[in-house]
Amino acid sequence: MEIRMNLDVMMAKRKITSGELAERIGITQANLSILKTGKAKAIRFSTLMALCHELQCQPGDLLEFHDDV
Amino acid sequence: MNWNKDKSIALSRICTAVFAVLLLALDIGCYWIVKWFSDIRPVPWQYSALRMAAVYLCSVFAWLLLVHLWKLLGNISREEVFTEGNVRHLRAVSWCCLGAACICLVCSPVCLPFLFIAGAAGFMALIVCIVKNVFQQAIAMKSELDLTI
Known part of the structure; x- marks a missing residue:
């Protein structure tokens, strides 16, 4: 059971690079990498809001619940 | 006087060094201290030997303790506070x-002050153990905070 981040998919759809997105939402590339690789333990609303704003998507497009047993 | 954490750490390191010097003095003068005690209240030589053995055995633990404290203070001064290494030192x-x-x-049966x-x-061990548990909890919290983007 986990929440997966579809950030890389959305970034590919919007044709935006990690460096560009990190700069636009004001986080480091290292932190963006943590989000992309699913190592993050939590995400702030402010970060999620900035991601949705820059990628022009909904939170549900970025986060996905998997009920794997 | 402008007191800050750097001065506090420096004071702690000085105190650790002072205790190391006192411990060295105890190690060197153990024979005469035990002899002095035996002169005040005469006891069989076996008791004196046991007292000396106890002091030297405790001294080994005290040296280890001081080394770990010194390393712990070094880590804290380098801003490495909530780390697994520090938990090991506290343990x-x-x-x-x-x-x-x-x-x-x-x-303690041969020398009552040893009981105190x-x-x-024992009480100090308990306190340090609790501080170690707090550090472990803090490390878990820090890890979570570090991975909150």
């Missing part, structure tokens, strides 16, 4: 206190 300090407490407890030292060392 070692706690075990050293417990070890000294056990030795003193065993030797055993009690103090």
Whole structure:
């Protein structure tokens, strides 16, 4: 059971690079990498809001619940 | 006077060094201290030998404790506070206190003051153990905070 981040998919759809997105939402590339690789333990609303704003998507497009047993 | 954490750490390191010097003095002068005690209240030579053995055994733990404290203070001064290494140092300090407490407890029948030292060392072991548990919890919280983007 986990929440997966579809950030890389959305970034590919919007044709935006990690460096560009990190700069636009004001986080480091290292932190963006943590989000992309699913190592993050939590995400702030402010970060999620900035991601949705820059990628022009909904939170549900970025986060996905998997009920794997 | 402008007191800050750097000065506090420096003071702690000085105190650790002072205790190391006192411990060295105890190691060197142990024979004469035990002899002095024996002169005040004469006891069989076996008792004096046991007292000396207890002091030297406790001294081993005390040296280990001081080394771990010194390293811990070094880490704190480098801003490395909530790390697994520091938890290991605190655990070692706690075990050293417990070890000294056990030795003193065993030797307390031949020298009553050892009982008080055993009690103090045991209590100190408990306090350090609790601080270690707090550090472990803090590390988990820091890890979570570090991975909150």
